[in-house]
Amino acid sequence: xxxxxxxxxxxxxxxxxxxxxxxxxxxxxxxxxxxxxxxxxxxxxxxxxxxxxxxxxxxxxxxxxxxxxxxxxxxxxxxxxxxxxxxxxxxxxxxxxxxxxxxxxxxxxxxxxxxxxxxxxxxxxxxxxxxxxxxxxxxxxxxxxxxxxxxxxxxxxxxxxx
Numbered sequence: 001x002x003x004x005x006x007x008x009x010x011x012x013x014x015x016x017x018x019x020x021x022x023x024x025x026x027x028x029x030x031x032x033x034x035x036x037x038x039x040x041x042x043x044x045x046x047x048x049x050x051x052x053x054x055x056x057x058x059x060x061x062x063x064x065x066x067x068x069x070x071x072x073x074x075x076x077x078x079x080x081x082x083x084x085x086x087x088x089x090x091x092x093x094x095x096x097x098x099x100x101x102x103x104x105x106x107x108x109x110x111x112x113x114x115x116x117x118x119x120x121x122x123x124x125x126x127x128x129x130x131x132x133x134x135x136x137x138x139x140x141x142x143x144x145x146x147x148x149x150x151x152x153x154x155x156x157x158x159x160x161x162x
Contacts, residue, residue, distance in 0.1 A: 002112035003131075007138050012107035014075065014100035017084025025100055027107065031136045034070040037158065038133055040113060040126035042147045044078045044086040052150040053128065054086075058095040060155035067162050069132070073098045077105040077114075077125045102126070115147065122147075130158045 012027040039057060041049040057072050064072060080101040087099040105124040108114045113127040130153040132140040140161055142152040151157060
């Protein structure tokens with residue numbers, strides 16, 4: 001069953017890259033008492049993820065901040081090394097976005113937004129989605145029908161629905 005508006009996010013520990021190496025991040029702590037945007041995508045360095053989805057949140061980050069969003073978090077079923085390098089190479093880190101790895105897709109599976117596409121090498125990946133989470137509760141959710149599409153999950157679409 002997929003997560004829906006009004007649901008509390010499940011407990012999850014994701015990974016971030018720090019100067020000292022990978023470090024765990026408790027998602028419940030990241031969202032407690034805060035308003036955050038979480039967007040998920042199939043994979044680092046993949047086409048639409050790199051050319052459309054991440055850039056849409058880089059462009060809209062200042063506008064989200066104006067609407068009271070404390071942090072924008074990108075989640076993907078990749079390791080923290082890849083996520084850290086990708087955040088740097090896209091300019092997302094400089095723009096203030098947080099990239100968290102979910103290497104076993106445990107969080108993505110727990111919220112029911114996983115998929116696999118073996119012909120293109122994508123196993124246990126995230127559907128393309130975006131959500132607003134307030135104090136751990138999903139208040140707005142957009143899920144794309146196709147992982148190759150970035151329309152309703154793009155930064156501009158989520159921002160306009162906020």
